[in-house]
Amino acid sequence: MKHLPELAVIAMIASVAIAMATMGHSRAAVADEAATTEQATAPDKTAQPxxxxxxxxxxxxxxxxxxxxxxxxxxxxxxxxVLHERYFHGARAAVPARALQDVFSTIQHKSKVEARWISVNMEPMSIDHEPKSDFEKRAAQAISAGKGHLDVVEEGFYRRAGAIPLDDGCIGCHAGFAKKPNGDPKFAGLVISVPLSKQKPEHPKTQSDSPRQQ
Known part of the structure; x- marks a missing residue:
């Protein structure tokens, strides 16, 4: 796999992510489909495919x-x-986080599931990565304080902001090679927003698991 071109690897990841975004990963998905099937007791000749x-x-x-x-x-x-370890070699390749943004766009177009990076306790590489909403700002504070993720239901979406630990290579770019950051763990955040059905959901409780170190 490590000999494949970067674009081929990214395309493979996009395919996996699309599959994850468009299929159910729990028994609830099967139950939803079964309930829909049971309700259709008589064919509707006026229904459009x-x-x-x-x-x-x-x-x-x-x-x-x-x-x-x-x-x-x-x-x-x-x-x-994986992209950092096997394919990113300084100026000779696209920054992995930037390359994944193309995957985010593809997934959003195919499934309406949104994803974006947010800065947590390092300078953002782009102003687009600054936390914007109240939830994103609270999530950045929570992740910086050691929480694994924060989630919320709002505006018809389930939003989950999860911690992304930054290694030395990431920190060097974010901090600038002339600067030496303190020894505290450094994180970015990944916000994933999944559209919900129109039924009124129960708001999830804020999770407080510790982020997994890579």
Missing amino acids: RPAGSAAKRGVSLEIARDRAEVMHDVYAATLE
């Missing part, structure tokens, strides 16, 4: 949204680590 991909674009239950967001966080975090 749903366009391809419509199932992926409709909202999902809070339970499924939580599961998808967690799995996608793991996929993106692992991809970032």
Whole structure:
């Protein structure tokens, strides 16, 4: 795998992430589909066939949204680590976090699941990565304080901000090679937003697990 071109690797990751974003990862997904099937006791001759991909674009239950967001966080975090270790060699390659933004855009177009980086306790590489919403600002503070992730239900989305530990290479770029940051753990954040179905969900409790070091 390490001999494949970077673009091929990114394309493979996009395919995996799309699969994760558009399929259920819990029994609740099967239950939802079964309930829908049972309700259709008689064929409706006036019903129009749903366009391809419509199932992926409709909202999902809070339970499924939580599961998808967690799995996608793991996929993106692992991809970032692999790209850094095997494909990023200074100025000769695209910065992995920037390359993954192209994957984020593809996933959003295919499944309506959004993802974006936020800065936590290092200078952002782009002003686009500064925490913007109240939730993102609270998430950055929580991750900096040692929380593994923070989540919320708002505006029809389940949003999960998870910690991304930064290694020495990441810290060198963020801090500038002329500066030496203190020894405290450094993190970025990854915010994943999964659209919910229109049923009124129960708001999730804030999680307080410790971030996993890479």
